[in-house]
Structures are given as structure tokens and as C-alpha cells.
Amino acid sequence: MSRAARAAERLAGWLWPRRCPLCGALLGPEAADRLLCPRCAPAAAALAQTPPRLPEGAYAFYALSGAAAAFRYEGPVRRAILRCKGRGEPWYARELADLIAVRVYGAAPAPRPGGRPQPETIAGLPAYHLVVPVPPRGRGGSRLPVRLARRLGRVLGVPAASPLRTTRPMRPQKTLDRAARLENTRGAYVCRPGTDLSGMRVLLVDDVITTGATVSACALALLQAGAVSVFAVSVAADPPPSPQPRPAPPAQEKLP
Numbered sequence: 001m002s003r004a005a006r007a008a009e010r011l012a013g014w015l016w017p018r019r020c021p022l023c024g025a026l027l028g029p030e031a032a033d034r035l036l037c038p039r040c041a042p043a044a045a046a047l048a049q050t051p052p053r054l055p056e057g058a059y060a061f062y063a064l065s066g067a068a069a070a071f072r073y074e075g076p077v078r079r080a081i082l083r084c085k086g087r088g089e090p091w092y093a094r095e096l097a098d099l100i101a102v103r104v105y106g107a108a109p110a111p112r113p114g115g116r117p118q119p120e121t122i123a124g125l126p127a128y129h130l131v132v133p134v135p136p137r138g139r140g141g142s143r144l145p146v147r148l149a150r151r152l153g154r155v156l157g158v159p160a161a162s163p164l165r166t167t168r169p170m171r172p173q174k175t176l177d178r179a180a181r182l183e184n185t186r187g188a189y190v191c192r193p194g195t196d197l198s199g200m201r202v203l204l205v206d207d208v209i210t211t212g213a214t215v216s217a218c219a220l221a222l223l224q225a226g227a228v229s230v231f232a233v234s235v236a237a238d239p240p241p242s243p244q245p246r247p248a249p250p251a252q253e254k255l256p
Contacts, residue, residue, distance in 0.1 A: 021092035027113035059212035069237035070103040093147035185217035198226035
């Protein structure tokens with residue numbers, strides 16, 4: 001990151017003091033992980049996804065090397081994500097991305113609220129070549145994954161790009177059951193023409209993983225563009241009701 005960009009980030013921290021993404025309270029020096037106010041920290045700890053890596057047998061994962069989430073999609077974490085997505089408060093994406101860095105990847109908290117977590121403290125960080133967001137579904141789709149990916153890329157020191165696009169309109173996933181979600185996303189994502197991800201290990205970012213259908217469909221498109229592996233990460237995961245068998249990739253789409 002350039003010196004000018006770092007200066008702009010520090011200035012923004014002074015002009016717009018950072019707030020707790022779960023309740024909106026101003027963050028002071030006592031903030032947990034420099035990201036959560038003391039009042040919300042216990043609730044966040046109770047909702048932590050432990051371990052962060054999601055069990056493959058419980059989700060509709062295919063084409064992914066794995067997936068992880070910082071929290072369960074419940075209570076104040078759920079409300080924070082919804083505020084970012086549809087209630088006009090997208091600026092909390094920065095704090096949510098930083099929570100992924102701290103809770104999933106073990107980055108040290110920032111020296112002060114509004115700063116950046118310290119990625120150099122991460123031991124054994126996978127050598128990702130690119131951070132990619134799940135694309136918005138249509139014009140009115142949420143751009144929260146895009147904002148999360150940009151910030152997470154800055155924290156981890158990995159370039160971020162948006163090579164994915166949708167191929168057709170999709171029904172809202174929240175209205176569908178597991179089987180319908182898989183069918184709804186089948187062939188719904190591709191990489192833009194000219195995308196070459198040959199040999200790359202990609203970190204795919206979404207706000208919430210519910211069944212794994214969306215991130216799996218995106219991962220398939222990234223593999224078809226040459227990526228050698230795709231790992232998905234999200235702010236939160238919605239635990240499915242019971243373990244399910246791992247689905248096979250769509251029959252009509254072959255992995256390279």
C-alpha cells in the first residue's frame with residue numbers, strides 16, 4: 001500500500017471515528033480486538049464459529065478446497081450484516097472484514113480502533129494469489145462481499161479483483177430450500193472474458209454462507225478460468241439443520 005493511501009486511511013480514521021459494527025457505539029481504547037465495544041464483545045464471543053473452518057459434510061460444498069466463517073449467523077452478527085446490506089450503513093464492512101482477519105486468520109488486532117489488523121503476526125497464512133468477492137446478483141444486489149474482499153485483501157496483503165459475473169437472474173436464495181438453492185445457482189456464475197487465473201490460489205469472499213451453493217458455484221467458475229484451488233471465507237455461516245452428503249459438481253460442467 002502506498003504512503004499516500006496509508007495517510008488517507010489514517011485521516012479517515014480521525015475524521016470518522018470508528019464504531020462497533022454490532023451496535024454502532026463509538027470505539028474507545030478498551031474495545032475488544034479494537035473492533036467491538038465492551039458491551040457487544042461477550043455476545044460476539046458466544047457467536048464465534050469454533051473452529052472457523054466449516055465441516056464439509058454439513059454444507060453443499062463442491063469445487064472448494066474448504067471454507068471458514070468468523071461467526072454464526074445469529075443475533076447481533078446477523079443484524080450487523082443486514083445493516084451493511086440493505087439499511088444504508090455499508091461502512092461497517094471494514095470492521096466486519098477486519099473481524100475475519102482476526103477471528104479466522106489470527107491477525108493481531110490493530111494498535112488502535114480504526115487502524116488495521118497486523119497480518120505479519122499470522123503464522124502459516126495460505127499463499128493466496130487473489131481475493132475475489134461473490135458478485136452482486138443483478139443491479140440491486142448487495143455489494144457487501146465486494147467491500148469485504150477489498151478490505152480483507154488490504155489487510156492480508158493480497159490483491160483483490162472482481163472477475164466473476166452472473167449469467168442470468170436468480171431467485172433470492174433465502175426463499176429456497178437446499179436442493180432449490182443448488183439448482184438456482186447451477187451455471188449462474190462465470191468469469192469475465194479474458195480472465196486467466198492459471199496457477200492461482202483464490203480466496204473467495206461472501207458475507208454469509210448458508211448451504212454453500214453460491215460459493216461452490218462461484219468456485220467452479222474460478223477453477224474453469226484456471227485457478228488451482230478456491231477457499232471460501234465469510235463473516236458468518238448459517239448452520240444447516242443436519243449433515244448432508246457432499247454433492248457432486250454439476251454433470252454438464254467439467255473441471256479443467
